[in-house]
Every structure is written in C-alpha cells, then in structure tokens.
Amino acid sequence: MFRRVFVMFFSIMLVGAIWAVSPMIISAARAQTAADYPSSFTGSLMEPSSDRVAIRQTVYVAAYSAIRLGPGQGKVDLATTLSIHNTSEKRPLVLLRVEYFGTAGNLLRSYLPTPIAIRPLGSVEAFVPAEDTRGGTGANFVIEWGADGQITEPLIEAIMVGYRGTAGFSFTSRGKTMINAQPQ
Numbered sequence: 001m002f003r004r005v006f007v008m009f010f011s012i013m014l015v016g017a018i019w020a021v022s023p024m025i026i027s028a029a030r031a032q033t034a035a036d037y038p039s040s041f042t043g044s045l046m047e048p049s050s051d052r053v054a055i056r057q058t059v060y061v062a063a064y065s066a067i068r069l070g071p072g073q074g075k076v077d078l079a080t081t082l083s084i085h086n087t088s089e090k091r092p093l094v095l096l097r098v099e100y101f102g103t104a105g106n107l108l109r110s111y112l113p114t115p116i117a118i119r120p121l122g123s124v125e126a127f128v129p130a131e132d133t134r135g136g137t138g139a140n141f142v143i144e145w146g147a148d149g150q151i152t153e154p155l156i157e158a159i160m161v162g163y164r165g166t167a168g169f170s171f172t173s174r175g176k177t178m179i180n181a182q183p184q
Helices: 002-028 039-044
Strands: 055-062 064-067 074-077 079-085 093-099 108-109 116-118 121-130 142-146 155-164 167-174 176-178
Touching: 055 155, 074 155, 079 093, 079 142, 093 121, 116 121, 121 167
Parallel strands: none
Antiparallel strands: 055 142, 055 176, 064 074, 079 121, 079 155, 093 108, 093 116, 093 142, 155 167
C-alpha cells in the first residue's frame, strides 16, 4: 500500500514539475524573432567584401510547416530551422537572398535586407516557429549565394521538428541547386 501511494505521489509531483516548466521551454522557443537573425550569429558573420561576386548560385530547399497523418485527417505543425553552413576553409560565403515561400509560391518572408558574408566554416540559421503555419505542406526556401572566387558548395538544409500527443516527428531536407534551362 505504501509503495502504491509513494508511486502515485511521485507521479503527481513529476507531472506538476513538467507542467510548471513547459511554459518556460515553449516561451524560449517562441522568443526568437526576425530581429535575432542574423544578429544572433554575429560571430559567424564578417563584412562582405567590396569585390564583385564571381560565382553565384541559387538553391531550393523544401520545408514543411505541416504534415498530414494517417488517412489525411490529422495534421502536425512543424517548427523549421533553415541552416546554412559555409563549408569553405578559406573563403567567405556571401548570402544574397534568403526567402521563405508558401505552398502557393507566395513570398512569406525575406530574411535579408542586405547581403551578409559568413566566415569560413561559419554558419547561420533562419527559424520558422511551429505556430506559423502559413507555409503549408509545400513551403520552401530559396537561397541565393555567391563568392568572390572558387569555393566549395555550402551545406544548406531545413530541419523540421514537431509533435502530436506523445509522438515526435523530425526530418531534414537538403538544398537542391536550381539550374536555369538555357535556350538553344
């Protein structure tokens, strides 16, 4: 009997502790705003060079703000982190454009008012909270980057995380280079 009471008391205390802490965890996750990007990564940034951009490329990254479950009746909202890594050990990576689009192809957010340069081996991220479901099941990012000379391609991917009940969902989506068809 004592054991059963002890287990029940401990369970109630554990649930209470989780309930008390969860607003702090959730509010911390919601606390990142547009003003935090790119200032929260100033250690990874440097002044863009005045040299012209010799190499330029555009990358498409699929990013889902929601996914359907089972027979399509249920839905899970996902938080998305776009992560951009400069894989070069020698040259800065210049980000010219980072834009977030919805399922219908409508521009939802432009993250860069002016180009920024990421230090060699540095990285930056953009965050879309799970509460922002405007992107829908076909959301995506378009990133245009450049460099003043030959450089290794950056690693650009979206990491999506969400939960429903006790089930957690997470997956990644790697960027795909967009190549414009050339007229013949």
